[in-house]
Every structure is written in structure tokens, then in C-alpha cells.
Amino acid sequence: MADTTQKPDAISAYYQTRAAHHGVITSDWLAQAQAAVEQPDSSVSGLGPAKSFNVIDEFNGWRKQPDLAEAVAAIRAMAAVIRASEATTMMELEIELKKASDTLKSWDKTSISLTAGCDLFIRYVTRTSALEYEDFNSAKSRLLERAEKFGEISCKARKIIAMLSQDFIFDGCTILVHGLSRVVLEVLKTAAQNNKLFRVLCTEGRPDGTGVLLSNELSKLDIPVKLLLDSAVAYSMDEVDMVFVGADGVVESGGIINMMGTYQIALVAHSMNKPVYVAAESYKFARLYPLDQKDMAPALRPIEFGVKIPAKVEVERSARDYTPPQYLTLLFTDLGVLSPSVVSDELIQLYL
Amino acid sequence: MESRRNPRAVVDPKVRQVGFFTSSQPDSTHQPDPIASESHPVASSISPSGNSLSPVMIPPPRHNSSDTFLLRAAAAAASAVSPSSFSYSTRRDFPDGSMTASPGRVSRASFSKPSSSLPGVGMDSMAAAKSSSVPASGLTTVSVVNMPPGLSEKESDQKKNSKPLKEKTTKAERRALQEAQRAAKAAAKAEGGKAPLVSSGSVASTNVKAAKPAKPSSQKNDVAVAAPGPSEKKGGQTEKDRKKDAPHPRMQYDDESRVVKAKRRAVVKQTEAKNRVELFRHLPQYEHGTQLPDLETKFFQLDPMHPAVYKVGLQYLSGDISGGNARCIAMLQAFQEVVKDYSTPSEKTLNRDMTAKISSYVSFLIECRPLSVSMGNAIRFVKNRIAKLPITLSESEAKAALQSDIERFINEKIIMADTVIVKHAVTKIRDGDVLLTYGSPTAVEMVLLHAHELKKKFRVLVVDSRPKLEGQLLLRRLIKRGISCTYTHINAVSYIMHEVTKVFLGASSVLSNGTVYSRVGTACVAMVASAFRVPVLVCCEAYKFHERVQLDSICSNELGDPNAISKVHGREDINYLDGLTNNANLQFLNLMYDATPSDYISMIITDYGMVPPTSVPVIVREYQKEHSLV
Numbered sequence: 001m002a003d004t005t006q007k008p009d010a011i012s013a014y015y016q017t018r019a020a021h022h023g024v025i026t027s028d029w030l031a032q033a034q035a036a037v038e039q040p041d042s043s044v045s046g047l048g049p050a051k052s053f054n055v056i057d058e059f060n061g062w063r064k065q066p067d068l069a070e071a072v073a074a075i076r077a078m079a080a081v082i083r084a085s086e087a088t089t090m091m092e093l094e095i096e097l098k099k100a101s102d103t104l105k106s107w108d109k110t111s112i113s114l115t116a117g118c119d120l121f122i123r124y125v126t127r128t129s130a131l132e133y134e135d136f137n138s139a140k141s142r143l144l145e146r147a148e149k150f151g152e153i154s155c156k157a158r159k160i161i162a163m164l165s166q167d168f169i170f171d172g173c174t175i176l177v178h179g180l181s182r183v184v185l186e187v188l189k190t191a192a193q194n195n196k197l198f199r200v201l202c203t204e205g206r207p208d209g210t211g212v213l214l215s216n217e218l219s220k221l222d223i224p225v226k227l228l229l230d231s232a233v234a235y236s237m238d239e240v241d242m243v244f245v246g247a248d249g250v251v252e253s254g255g256i257i258n259m260m261g262t263y264q265i266a267l268v269a270h271s272m273n274k275p276v277y278v279a280a281e282s283y284k285f286a287r288l289y290p291l292d293q294k295d296m297a298p299a300l301r302p303i304e305f306g307v308k309i310p311a312k313v314e315v316e317r318s319a320r321d322y323t324p325p326q327y328l329t330l331l332f333t334d335l336g337v338l339s340p341s342v343v344s345d346e347l348i349q350l351y352l
Numbered sequence: 353m354e355s356r357r358n359p360r361a362v363v364d365p366k367v368r369q370v371g372f373f374t375s376s377q378p379d380s381t382h383q384p385d386p387i388a389s390e391s392h393p394v395a396s397s398i399s400p401s402g403n404s405l406s407p408v409m410i411p412p413p414r415h416n417s418s419d420t421f422l423l424r425a426a427a428a429a430a431s432a433v434s435p436s437s438f439s440y441s442t443r444r445d446f447p448d449g450s451m452t453a454s455p456g457r458v459s460r461a462s463f464s465k466p467s468s469s470l471p472g473v474g475m476d477s478m479a480a481a482k483s484s485s486v487p488a489s490g491l492t493t494v495s496v497v498n499m500p501p502g503l504s505e506k507e508s509d510q511k512k513n514s515k516p517l518k519e520k521t522t523k524a525e526r527r528a529l530q531e532a533q534r535a536a537k538a539a540a541k542a543e544g545g546k547a548p549l550v551s552s553g554s555v556a557s558t559n560v561k562a563a564k565p566a567k568p569s570s571q572k573n574d575v576a577v578a579a580p581g582p583s584e585k586k587g588g589q590t591e592k593d594r595k596k597d598a599p600h601p602r603m604q605y606d607d608e609s610r611v612v613k614a615k616r617r618a619v620v621k622q623t624e625a626k627n628r629v630e631l632f633r634h635l636p637q638y639e640h641g642t643q644l645p646d647l648e649t650k651f652f653q654l655d656p657m658h659p660a661v662y663k664v665g666l667q668y669l670s671g672d673i674s675g676g677n678a679r680c681i682a683m684l685q686a687f688q689e690v691v692k693d694y695s696t697p698s699e700k701t702l703n704r705d706m707t708a709k710i711s712s713y714v715s716f717l718i719e720c721r722p723l724s725v726s727m728g729n730a731i732r733f734v735k736n737r738i739a740k741l742p743i744t745l746s747e748s749e750a751k752a753a754l755q756s757d758i759e760r761f762i763n764e765k766i767i768m769a770d771t772v773i774v775k776h777a778v779t780k781i782r783d784g785d786v787l788l789t790y791g792s793p794t795a796v797e798m799v800l801l802h803a804h805e806l807k808k809k810f811r812v813l814v815v816d817s818r819p820k821l822e823g824q825l826l827l828r829r830l831i832k833r834g835i836s837c838t839y840t841h842i843n844a845v846s847y848i849m850h851e852v853t854k855v856f857l858g859a860s861s862v863l864s865n866g867t868v869y870s871r872v873g874t875a876c877v878a879m880v881a882s883a884f885r886v887p888v889l890v891c892c893e894a895y896k897f898h899e900r901v902q903l904d905s906i907c908s909n910e911l912g913d914p915n916a917i918s919k920v921h922g923r924e925d926i927n928y929l930d931g932l933t934n935n936a937n938l939q940f941l942n943l944m945y946d947a948t949p950s951d952y953i954s955m956i957i958t959d960y961g962m963v964p965p966t967s968v969p970v971i972v973r974e975y976q977k978e979h980s981l982v
Contacts, residue, residue, distance in 0.1 A: 253955070253964045289955055289962040291780060291854070291887040325964070341966035348960060348970050 012299035014070065014111035014248075015319040017063055018208065055081055055100040056107055067182070071117025071283045072154045074104055078121050079147030082140060090139060094125055110299035110319075112249025112257055116286040121147065123351065150283075157281040157334035158183050162190035165244075165332045168277065169196055173241040176233070176269075177202045179259040180210035181246020183279040185217060187332075188244075192221045199224040201236055203261065207303045210259070230261055234268045243269045247280035250333075251288045252347055254325030254340025256280065257296065260318060266327035275329040282333045285347055290322045629939045636722060637911045660689035661713040665720040674822075676726040676860045676896060677766055677794050683717065683727055684758050687734060691754045695747070702750055707738050722910050725861035725869065726896045733761055733895075736979070765895040769959035770798055773891050777856070777957050778803045780889065785810040785853045788886075790842070790877045791870075792822040793858020795891035797829060800856075804835050811835070813852060817842040817873045819916040819942065842873050846880050855881045857948075859892040864972060865901045866950025866965030868892075872943045875905070878952040887954040894958045899972045905946040914940030 058080045062073035081100045087093040101118040108114060125143060161183055169175070169191045177184055177200055191198065200223055204211040215225040228236055243265060247256040256262070256278050266276050290296050301319040309315065325340035332338075335346065628637055664686045667673045673682050687710065694709070696702045714731055717723065723731070737757045741750050777799040781787065787810055789796050800812060812835055816823025823839065830837050840848060855877065861869040868874065868890050878888050902908060917940050918929040932938050950965035960971050 252962060254966075287961065289964075291889075291954060295780070341964065344963050344967035345970045348963070348967065348974060351961075 012110040012301055012319055013108040014114070015299060015301040017070070055103055059104055059107075068151070069113065069154050069182070069281070069283075070111055071113040071120070071281075072151045074114050074117040075121050075147050075150045077104065078118070079144055082143055082147070089136060093140065093143075094122075097125055098122060109297045112286045112288065113284050116249065117283055119287070120283055120350075121150075153334075154281060154283070157283075158186045159190075160334045161279050161281070161332045162186045164337055165277065165279065166191060166194060166196075168242065168330075169198055171197045173198045174239055175200050176236070176240045176243045176265070176274075177214060178210075178243070178245050178262055178265050179203075179205060180208070180214050181279065183281065184244050184246045185214070187279055188218065188223060189221060192223050199226065201226045201228055201240060203228050203230050203233060203265070205259070205261070206230060207301070208259070233265050237268050237272050237274060240269070240274055243274060243276045245276070245278055247278050247284055248320060249286045249288070250278070250280050250284050250331065250343055251286055251290060251322070252344050253289055254328065254331075254343045255290070256323050256328065256331075257288075257290075257320055258323065260321050263293075263321040263323045263327075266323045270327040276327060277330050277332060278328055279332045282335050282346070285343055285350070287347060287351060293322055296320075296322060629941045631906060632909070632911060632941065632943075634907075635909055635911050637914075656712065657716060658686070658690045658693065658713065660686040661716065665717050668717065668721040675792070675794055676724050677770075677893070679724055680726040680730050681762055681766060684730055684734070684762055687713075688755050688758050691751050691758070694751060701743070702747060703738055703741055703743075706754075707735055710734060710738070725898050726893075729895050729898070730761065733979070734758065761895075765959075766893060769893040769895070770795055772959040773893065773957050774798050774802045776962055777889065777891055778806060778808070780854065781808050781810055783809040786813060786851055787811070788813040788815060788849070788852045788855045788877070788881070789826070790815045790823070790855075790857055790874055791817075791820075792826040793856075793891065795893070796856045796858050797826055799891060800830060800835060801833055804833055812837045813848060814839050815842055815845055815873075815877060816840070818920075819912075820871075822871070842876060845877055849880050849884045849886065852881070852884070852886050855886055855888045857888060857890050859890050859896065860945060861896045861898050862890070862892050862956060862965075862968050863897075863902050863947075864899045864969045865903075866953065866956075866968050867902055868948040868950075868953060868956075868965075869902065869945055870948065872905075872946045875946045875948040875952075878948045882952040888952055889955050889957055890953055891957045894960050894971055894975055897958075897968055897972050897975065899969070902947050905943065909946075910944040912942035912944050914942050917942050 055077050059073055059077035062068060062076045063070065065073070068076075078097060078100060081097060082093065085093055085096050087096055101122050104118055105115050124146065165187045169187075175188070175198060177188075188200065200214075200218055202211045202214045202218075202225060204227060205214075211227050215227055218225045245256070245258055245262050245265070247258050249257040251257060269276050288296065299319045300317040303315055303317055328340050330337055331340060331343070338346075664673070664682050667682065668679065673679055690709070690713065691706070694706060696705060710731070714723070717727075734754075734757075737754060741753065745753065773795055781799075781803045785808075787800065789800070789812065803810065812830055814823045814827050814830070814837055816827075816839065818841075827837055827839050838848075857868070857870065857874055857878065859868045859870045859874075863869060868878075870890075881888050915933070918933065920926045929938075933940075953965045955962050956965055956968070958971065960974070963971065
């Protein structure tokens with residue numbers, strides 16, 4: 001992929017990945033597929049030419065796997081950095097890791113879990129005092145082991161969250177779901193496996209078409225699904241008992257950053273007194289604090305309308321929005337069921 | 353804190369006793385307490401039945417919690433009418449420190465919490481009776497002022513710990529009590545109480561509140577016991593009592609006797625404001641303007657006072673230094689001087705003597721101007737460091753260590769904290785922003801100047817208010833740097849709010865429930881901003897956070913000079929209120945601070961990062977952990 005950081009209105013790589021995962025064909029995907037065909041070796045991004053090992057490539061490799069969370073991919077890439085590193089002291093290794101983390105972060109500024117995952121790992125490296133006392137090789141292997149384990153933690157996190165949320169899904173309830181979060185899918189899967197009777201309303205999720213994908217998945221599990229237009233949310237909110245969404249990132253105020261449309265749904269749910277539950281792993285907690293919708297790095301994605309749009313017409317291409325904490329009821333994380341104000345508590349403890 | 357609650361639970365509701373009861377049991381058990389206890393009023397753990405006070409004694413101090421209460425010992429303690437001791441030792445303090453002087457007294461002091469909270473029935477008279485016979489306490493270690501002996505120790509003992517026990521008394525008991533009180537009252541009156549007993553005399557002394565000198569320690573203790581403090585005073589009390597009790601460990605200025613006593617001891621002679629607003633009578637009210645020349649002449653006469661501290665006090669009084677950070681830094685630098693010039697007197701330990709000295713200086717500063725929360729926290733830090741000095745250090749080493757500690761505090765908690773705050777805050781300023789600020793907060797000024805240096809394009813709206821007109825100073829400094837500004841008064845804030853994109857405010861303190869305690873008018877600005885859905889960002893260093901909780905702006909505040917309201921500087925022709933200052937129907941109220949509820953605050957920027965208002969207790973917790981480990 002071309003280096004997206006140069007152009008201010010560049011397309012967010014994070015959302016491109018998601019689109020790829022979902023198998024959505026978008027125009028830019030087509031364009032880069034075309035480009036890939038014409039220039040087979042254009043994939044090497046201009047990183048430090050002296051380095052034979054390229055952390056971005058590594059990250060890209062991991063990222064492509066649909067089941068892997070972005071943060072886990074980042075950490076696996078960092079693990080690869082450690083493996084390929086020729087440093088002989090902890091300090092040197094730390095510096096290399098820091099550099100790799102900065103590279104990754106600057107490569108895609110819009111991905112919050114990427115940033116959060118890198119920060120977490122760096123923090124683990126610099127703060128673990130046990131590492132100071134061991135000799136270098138064992139410290140290195142300990143770091144590697146930790147990085148590997150992170151991947152498992154991530155999978156386990158999903159299971160923990162699914163288990164915690166079972167208490168909130170009761171028989172006969174109607175759940176509104178927005179976006180295709182793997183965690184939420186896990187929650188619903190587990191509920192179905194526990195033989196709970198519930199039905200799901202899912203929003204169409206344009207332009208990603210997440211609604212269709214989700215309904216595919218759910219019908220495989222024999223869960224009754226109903227597809228709604230994005231604009232039909234308020235209309236159907238009366239029959240909804242709870243709203244379930246995932247999160248791309250959880251910010252310091254306790255709010256979440258998620259696919260475009262989440263804020264709208266949360267506002268409607270709040271005004272009709274329906275609980276909004278967020279399922280997010282703890283590594284998605286980020287030290288951001290947006291004051292309003294425009295306070296984040298813009299993440300743009302291409303939007304297809306199916307017909308040609310005149311050139312003079314502008315299109316709002318932002319891929320995500322920020323939902324303030326007052327519209328969220330609870331957060332289900334692997335740390336437990338939290339209220340939005342606890343996020344800051346956790347972050348302070350983690351990063352201080 | 354738990355222990356504090358227990359005793360109350362122990363009270364047998366059927367046995368309501370008026371006054372104090374003698375019982376030797378609690379005595380012995382409590383003796384070690386005052387020495388060992390921290391700022392918690394251990395005495396509070398004394399159950400009412402455990403008081404070693406005689407039955408017809410002065411009502412228990414209703415004030416809360418501070419240690420000094422220990423000293424005050426329930427005045428009545430022990431003997432029937434000559435409580436002697438205590439009480440005056442108001443010199444605070446430290447449970448570890450000054451007590452060594454009179455351990456014997458201490459034991460008595462421990463019980464000061466006379467548990468029985470007498471109902472408003474002529475309690476004062478009892479107090480009066482008691483106090484008259486009490487000589488000045490011998491417990492004072494260092495006192496700035498000589499305590500006149502035989503002062504109406506009305507307050508004395510009333511150690512605040514008001515255990516709000518309302519005891520049922522039999523009719524006979526009550527009658528006897530009333531007689532005694534009447535007699536006492538007469539005696540007190542005869543003694544020439546200066547304080548005119550307001551309304552039913554009982555009002556006056558019922559508020560037994562910590563005497564002024566106790567204030568510093570209570571200020572300090574505030575921090576630790578603030579929470580339990582208010583909880584102490586509950587109980588079925590009469591309306592008046594409750595009103596007086598409700599405020600927490602500071603000196604309650606509606607208690608006439610205490611005020612009188614404090615005045616005699618005071619260095620700074622305050623003239624009382626004539627017409628006081630009823631709701632704020634628990635706060636110190638004076639007119640500042642008159643003391644300055646008087647104090648200046650006394651500069652070379654005050655022996656016990658260190659000149660640096662005296663200078664800082666005068667600067668506070670005249671208003672030359674204002675603002676939480678400036679006052680705190682000035683005070684700490686004065687303390688550095690104090691430490692530098694200090695030499696331990698013979699037969700005293702450095703820790704205790706220095707602590708006592710600092711306390712006396714703090715009480716002087718309070719007389720000049722009540723402490724701000726930042727100063728209170730800094731004082732607590734200093735005393736903490738003094739207490740933690742290893743005994744093995746030589747005097748010069750200890751002094752050097754202390755000076756460097758204070759220096760480090762100033763650098764880390766104030767100066768570097770400000771740079772961190774600026775770094776975080778400028779990320780929130782975007783090109784095209786219109787930023788509103790109120791008053792003259794130092795942190796916000798730094799943020800704006802730094803953002804300007806970073807070439808961000810924004811303009812500033814400075815909102816100001818009378819009588820201080822602090823915004824003008826900020827305005828000058830911003831304009832000098834070339835920032836485009838608009839200036840307006842607070843009356844117009846709802847008019848201009850529609851064009852504002854962000855509001856930056858400063859704070860004197862942030863309390864545990866997220867309430868921001870700041871210059872009066874801040875709450876108004878924050879509320880209007882919130883109504884217009886404009887984000888409100890508060891910039892405050894972490895050392896100003898406090899674990900107390902405040903729900904309104906009344907229970908704890910500072911009153912300024914009432915004359916400043918009726919006069920407009922430079923406009924002699926606006927003199928409509930000239931003849932009315934002494935009119936009984938007109939009261940001037942000049943508040944200095946107000947409390948902004950957390951709902952109106954979007955974010956608090958501290959040196960710990962950007963946090964939501966709900967995370968303030970987390971930071972207070974982390975901050976204390978950091979300090980106790982240090």
C-alpha cells in the first residue's frame with residue numbers, strides 16, 4: 001500500500017483492512033489491486049533502506065489475517081523486531097522497539113488499537129523491572145514470550161467478555177447491533193450456545209455492508225436476524241431492549257470511537273432509555289481525549305453510492321465517530337464489567 | 353476513619369446524658385491516643401459514656417475534628433469547674449509534636465470530645481461557666497501571642513468533635529442543668545464578655561469552634577479529616593446548632609467567644625465588618641485595608657515572627673500576591689528562609705520545634721488571609737517532611753535536606769507541572785479557535801502564550817468581573833505578545849458564548865467529587881458554556897487536588913472586603929451607597945470563591961494528563977501514595 005501519511009485526505013489504512021476482512025469490494029481496493037498487478041514489487045514501503053527487516057511489512061503480513069485484532073498484529077510485528085534485532089543490551093533493544101513502534105504509529109495514524117497496542121508493549125518493556133536484573137538473552141526471550149502470549153490473551157479476552165455479558169442477555173430480548181465487531185459476534189455466539197432465546201436487529205452498516213455480513217454469520221447460528229436501514233434505527237428502537245456495539249478504541253473520558261453511526265444510535269437509545277453496552281478488550285484503552293467529533297485524526301474511507309456523483313458535491317468520508325461517555329451504560333472488558341468512568345482509572349494506573 | 357464512627361454506635365440510646373460523665377475507664381485507655389493518633393481526632397472515638405467529664409459541664413465542643421481538639425480536651429474533662437488546661441493550647445497541632453511538653457495534660461485532652469452534645473439549651477452558659485475558670489493552657493509550645501489568662505474559655509474545650517449525641521435527660525436533670533447554665537451565664541457576663549450575646553445568648557457560645565490558632569492545624573488536618581469531619585457532626589441538634597456545626601474544622605466565626613479570644617491573641621488586628629450576611633457568618637469577615645500601615649510599623653517589633661514570613665503576610669494582606677500558585681510559592685520560599693535561619697533551641701528536638709514554629713507562622717498567615725487549598729497542601733507536605741527527618745541527621749544536614757525538599761516541591765509540583773499541563777493543553781487548541789478564559793489563571797496564561805509561540809491561529813476572549821478586575825492583567829500580558837483579544841465583563845458572557853469554541857479555566861482546587869473550586873464567577877461561565885455545548889477545560893496542577901467534597905459554595909469560602917463592592921475605583925462619583933454602609937437592612941457580600949459542579953466540566957488537564965472529572969479521586973489516591981512512599 002502506498003504511504004498514506006503524506007496526503008492529508010488519504011484513506012485510512014485501518015478501515016481498508018477492515019474492508020478487506022469483510023470482503024467488501026471498494027473502488028480503492030480495486031485500484032490498488034490494479035496497481036499491484038502492474039508493479040509486482042511496489043509493496044516495499046520506503047522505510048529505512050538500511051534495514052533488511054521491515055516492521056511495516058511484518059505488520060502488514062499479520063494484519064491481513066481476518067481473525068487477528070490489530071493490536072495483536074502490531075505486537076507480533078514488534079516481536080519480530082525483537083527476534084531480528086542485533087542489540088546486545090536492554091537499552092539498545094528498547095530504543096529499537098521504540099523506533100519500530102513510532103514507525104508503525106506514524107504509518108497509520110488513524111488506528112487507535114494499533115497505537116494502544118504499541119504503547120502497551122513499550123510500557124511493558126520499560127516498566128518491567130524484572131527485565132533489568134536478568135541477563136540479556138533471558139530478558140529477550142521473556143519479551144518474546146510475552147509478545148506471543150499477547151495474542152492468546154487477545155483471544156481469551158474475547159471469551160471472557162462473552163462470558164461476562166451472558167448475564168445481561170435474557171430470554172426473549174431484542175438486541176440491536178451496529179457494525180461487525182468480532183467481540184460482539186463472540187458474545188452472540190456464546191449466548192446462542194447457551195441456548196438463550198433472543199433476536200438481533202442489525203443495521204445495514206453502509207458503506208461497509210456490515211449488516212449483511214453479520215446477518216450471514218448469525219443465520220448460520222440460527223439466531224433470528226432482522227436487517228434495518230441505518231435510518232430505521234429510531235423507528236425500531238421501541239422494540240429494542242439493549243444495544244450492543246464493539247469499539248475501535250476506548251478513550252480516556254470513557255467514550256468510544258467506533259464505526260460511523262454509533263453515536264447516532266447511542267443518542268437515540270439514550271433518549272429512549274435503552275442501555276448501550278460496549279464490548280471492548282482492555283488493550284483498546286487509549287490515552288486520547290476527544291472533545292468533539294472533529295478532535296480526532298480524520299480517518300477517511302471511500303464511499304460508494306452506486307451512481308456517479310457530480311464532481312462539485314462533497315462527500316463526508318469519515319469512517320468513525322466518537323460517542324461521549326454519558327450515552328454509554330456499561331463497558332464489557334476482560335477486566336470486568338466497567339462503567340465509563342473507570343477507564344480513566346485504569347489508564348492512570350497503567351501509564352503512571 | 354472507622355474508629356471515629358464506632359463510638360457513636362456504642363452509645364446506648366436509652367441513656368442520654370447531658371454534659372459529661374466521669375468515668376475513669378476511658379481515661380486510661382485513651383491516654384496514648386493523642387500522642388499516637390494522626391490527625392484523626394481520636395477523641396472522637398470516645399463514646400459519650402466514656403467521657404471523664406463531670407455531668408454539669410460545658411457542652412462538648414461541637415467542632416470537628418482536628419487534633420487540636422485533643423488538646424482541648426474536653427474542657428470540662430475531669431473536674432467540675434476548672435477544666436484548666438487545654439484549651440488553649442490551641443497551638444495546634446501535631447499530635448506527635450507539641451504534646452511532649454505536657455503528657456499529663458494530654459491525657460486529659462484526649463477526651464475532649466465531650467460526647468454529649470447538649471441541645472441548644474443554654475449550653476453556652478455552661479461553656480461560659482467553664483471557661484471562666486480555666487486558666488490559659490499551659491500546653492502552648494510556641495505562641496505568637498500571649499494568651500491572656502483566665503480568658504473566657506468559652507470555647508475552650510469544645511473540641512469540636514461534636515459527637516452529636518442528643519441525650520435524653522430527665523426533667524430534673526434538665527432543670528438542674530438550666531440552673532447551672534444560668535448561673536454560669538451570669539458569671540460570664542459579669543466577667544465582661546466582649547461578645548454581645550446575640551439572639552439568645554446561647555447562639556453565641558454554642559458554636560464552639562476551634563479557636564483561630566487552631567485553624568492552621570485544622571486546615572492541615574482538614575485534609576486528613578475533612579471527610580470525617582462533617583460526618584461527626586450530625587445528630588439531633590437544633591437548627592442553630594446544626595448551622596454552626598455543619599461547617600468543618602475551620603474556625604467558625606459566628607462564635608462570639610472564640611472570635612473574641614482569637615482577637616486578643618491575634619497579631620493582625622482585624623476590624624469587623626459591620627453588616628454580616630447571615631448565611632456566611634461562619635466565615636471570617638474582616639476589612640483588610642486598615643491593617644497594613646499598622647503592621648508595617650510593627651515590622652521590627654515582632655520577635656517570634658520571621659521577617660520573611662512577615663513580609664509574605666503583608667503581601668497577602670495588601671493583595672500584592674494573589675493566585676494559588678503565587679501564594680504557595682511565596683510561602684514556601686519564606687519557609688526556606690525560616691529553615692535557613694533556624695537553630696534548634698536547647699532541649700528541644702528539631703522536628704517538633706520546627707513544626708511548632710511553622711505552625712505559628714501559618715497562623716499568622718491565616719490572619720492576614722485565609723489559606724488557599726494549594727497552601728494547605730504545601731504546608732502538609734512541609735510538615736510531613738519535617739516529621740520524616742531521620743533523628744540521626746545533624747542540624748545542618750537536616751536543614752539542607754529540608755530546604756532541598758521544599759525546592760524540589762516547588763520545582764516538581766508547580767513549575768514542571770505547569771510545563772506538562774501546557775504541553776497537553778496546546779494539543780487541544782486548533783487553528784481558528786476562539787478561546788474564552790475568565791479571570792487571570794496562571795496555567796491558562798501559559799497555555800495561551802505557548803500556543804501562540806507554536807504559531808497557532810486563535811483569538812482569546814477575556815471575561816472579567818468586579819471588584820477584582822483580574823482579567824485586565826491577563827489582557828495586558830496577552831496583548832503584549834500579540835495575541836488578538838476581546839475583553840468583556842461577566843454580564844455579557846451569555847451574549848458572546850455563541851462564538852466561543854472552547855473555554856479554558858483555572859482552579860484554586862479540584863475536590864474529590866470533581867467539583868472545581870475557583871474564583872467566584874467561574875461557575876457562571878462554566879454553566880453558560882455547558883448550555884451552549886462548548887467544552888470546558890480546567891487546567892490545574894495535581895498538588896491542588898483535595899480529597900474533601902463540597903456541594904455548594906457556602907460551607908467553605910472566603911469573604912473579601914465588603915467596601916470594595918460599594919466603591920468603584922477611580923469613579924468617585926459613583927457613591928450611591930455612601931451613607932448606607934452601617935444600615936442594618938443592607939448587607940454587603942463579597943465572595944472570593946465558588947464551586948463549579950463536575951457536570952459542567954469536560955476535562956481537567958493536570959500534570960497527570962488529561963482526565964475526566966470523575967477521575968479526581970484516583971489522582972488524589974495516586975498522589976498520596978507517591979508521597980507516603982517518598
